[in-house]
Amino acid sequence: MDLVAALARARSPERPGPDTPAGTAVRPWPGPPLPIPEAGPADLDLQALLRLSLAASDASGRLRPAPSAGALHPVDAELVVGAGCSLPPGRYGYDPLRHRVHRVGLPSDDTPPGMTAELSVTARRTASHYGHRAWPLLLLDTGHAAAALFLAARALGAGEPEARLDGLTENPLAVVRIPPPDGRSPMHPAVSPHVPEPSGGTPTPAELLARRSTPPPLPGAPSHGSLRAVLATAERAGNGDLLRWCAAVGPPRPGLMELTPDGATLRRYAAGEARQTLAAWAACQAWIANAGAVLLAHGCPADADAAHIRRAHLRAGFAVHLAHVTALRHGLAARPVGSWQQADLGAALGAAPGRDWVVHALALGTRHADEENTT
Template identity: 50%
Template sequence: MTVAPAADRLVAEALAEARSTRPVGPDTPAGPARQRWTGTPVDLAPGDGPLDLGRLLAFSLAARPLRPGGPRSTRLRPVASAGGLHPVNAHLLVGPGCSLPPGRYAYDPLEHRARRRGPAPSQAPAGTVVVLTVTAQRTASHYGHRAWPLLLLDTGHAAAALAMAALAHGHHARLTLDAAADTLTAAAGLPAPGRWSSVWPGTTPEHPLAAVHVTARAPAEPLPCPLTAWGTEPDAAPPAAGPAPSPAGARAGVVLDALCRTAAPATWWRAKAPFTGQEPSLAWAITNRRSAPPPLDGEPRPGDLAAVLAAARDAAPYGPSWCAAVGGPQPGLVTADPSQPETPRRIATGEARPTLAVWAARQTWLATAGAVLLAEGLPDAAPAARIRAEHLAAGYAAACAELTATARGLRTRPVGSWQAADLGAALGGPAGRRWIVHGLAAASRPSHSWSDHR
C-alpha cells in the first residue's frame, strides 16, 4: 500500500492524541440518526432474483421496532456501535440477480427502505456491492478526538454483519478493507474526498471506508474488482440538506480521508463462517447477538474461550493479534493455540483486568469480567494504510467472535475506547509496540442459553 508521507504524519499525530488520556470535551449534537436522500423510495419486499436484499439488510443493518407495529429504534440494530450512535451508512450498488432493479441506492435503516439514486452501468457485476461510509459527526459528538478509531471499528462490525448475513442465507460474500477513497466514492456516486462541501453544499458529508460484495452463489472463477465498473457512472442524486459537522467531526473526517489515500489496488478476500460443528445456525446467532449490559461476571469455560479467540484470530487474512485476560485461581493472559483447540495457551501471568478497566475509559465493570478479549498491535511507527486496515479488521474480527460466543451461550460486550493502553510496555516490553486496538468482554452462560432450547 502506498500512502503519502504527509498522510502518515497526520494520522500518527491523530492516533497519539486518540490514545492519550486527554479528556473529551462536552458533547455536541449528533445530528440526524441517518442521512436523508432525495432519490425515489423503493420497497425492499421480496422480488425477482435469487438475492433478496430486504432479507439481507434486515439481518444485518436494519433498526428494529421497539414493539410490534411500533416505530423503529435508532439503537435496536443487529450490529454493535460505540455509544449506540450508529454512524455507518450503506450505499447499494445493485447489479443483475437481485430483488431490486439494477441501480445505485442509499439504504435507510430506520424505514428499512432504499432510495434510488441513479442507474447501473451496462456491465454491472452480478449481486450487490455495499459501499460503507460513515457520518463522522455521529461518533465525534460524544467521543471528540477519540472518534475516528471508533468509526473504523464500527465499520468493521457493519462489514461483518453484512458478510455473515449473506453466509447465513447461503450466499457468497467478499470484502475489501483497503480500497482507495477515490475508488469507493466514484463507485457509490459520491463526491471525491475533500470535495463534498463544494459539490453538495449544505449537506452532511460521508467518508467511505470499506465495501462488501454479495452474490447469490460463489463465482466459478476469480472476479475482478466490482468497484471498477461502477466508477464509470457520474455522481448520483445528492442527499437532502443536513447539518455541518462540529470541529471535532470535521477533524475526524480529515483523518479518515488521509487513512484512505492510497494508489494501491483494492484487495478482496472471501468471508467465511466463524464457527462450524454442533453450535446453532449462523442465522440463529445473528438473530440473538446483542451487547449485554454489565456486569459480565463468570469466566467462560476453556473450550468456549478458545473457540471465541480462534474465531477472532481467523476472521480476516490480516489484522491485530488476539489474546484474552482472565481471572480465577490463575489470572493472566491467554491466546488460542491451533495445536490444542480446546484449551487456551497461557502467555502471561498476573491479574490484568483492573488495569484494563482503567485503560478502557474507567469502565470499572471490566475488572470482574469473565474474560476480556484484546486485539493488540499497531506500533507507533505503523503507516496510515496499516492503521486503517487493522482497525477495520479488528472490528470485523470482534463481530465474528461475538457470533461464536453467542452460539456457545456466552454474553459479550465490545469495548472500543482505550487510552494509554500500551499492553507491551505493561508486560515489560518496549513502549509503543503493542497497543490495544479493540476489546470484547465475554461472560459465562446465562440461564437462558441456547442449550436450554435445543
C-alpha cells in the same frame, strides 16, 4: 483529516468535552424513499439481507444487528445493485430506520451481478459523544457492519461474500460484495477453509437478529473450551499477520492466554491480573475488572500509517463481530469494548513502548447482568 494524529490523540488520556448535536441519524439521500421488492426464487433477497445486517428494529434506531459505540450508528451504506437482485440495477442509498432505499444513480456497464455495499461514515454522529476519541470507534463500527453483511449473506445462502477491508481508501472505508444465490443449500454451504466463519458454521437468520451486546456486569469465567473457540474465531477472521489475539482471565491463575500455534489449545502468554488495568485503559469502565474474561485484539504500532490504521481497526471490528456470535453459541454473555486510552499492552509487558496497542476487545462472562442481580 490526519488519521495518524487522530489515533494518537484518541489513545491519550485527554478527556472528551461536552456532548454536541449528533445531527441526523440517516444520511439525507436524494429522491423519494422506495420499498425493497420481494425477491424472486433466483434473486438475492435484499430485503432480508439488510434486515439481518443493518436495519433498525426499534423506533429510536438504536437496536440493530451490528453493534455500535454508544449506539450512535455512524455507518452509511450505498448499494451498487447488479443483475440477480430484488431491486433493479442501479445505485441506492439505504435508510436503516425506514428500511427503504433511495435511487442515487445508474449502474455502470461493468457492475457485477449481485449487490456491493460501499460503507462510509458520518463522523459527526460518533464525535457528538466521544469527541476526539471518535475515529478508532468509527473504523471498528465499519468493521462490525461489514461482518454483519457478510454473515447475513451466509445465513441466506447467497453466493460467497467478499469483504474488502484493506484500508486503502477513505471513502468508502470498506466494501462487501455479495453475489446472487448459486444453488447451494444454505444449510450445507461449501465454505473454503480460509474463509472466516463463527465456530459452529453458518449462522441462522434468527441468530443474527437475536445478537445483542450484553449490558454489564459480565461475571463468570468462560470454560477453557469456550474461550478457545472464541479466540480461534477471532484469529481466523482477524488476519494474524496484522493483529495478535489473547484473552485476559482471572483467578485461580490470572494472566493472558493465547492459542497454541496449531490452535488446539490455550497457553499462558503472561502471568498476573490484567483486568483492573484493562478497566482503567477502557475509558475507566470499572465493570471490566470483574468480567469473566476479556478477548483482546492488539497491534497497530504508534508509527503505523493511515492505511495500516484503517486496516487494523476494520479487521478488528470484523473479527470481534464473528467472535461475538461464537461466544453466544457457547452460552456466554458478551460485549464489544472499543474505546482504549494509554493501552500500550507491549510496554506493560516489558517490550518496547509504542509497538503493541490494544485495538479492540470483547468482554465475556457466563452470567448476564439480570441473572447476577437476582442472586
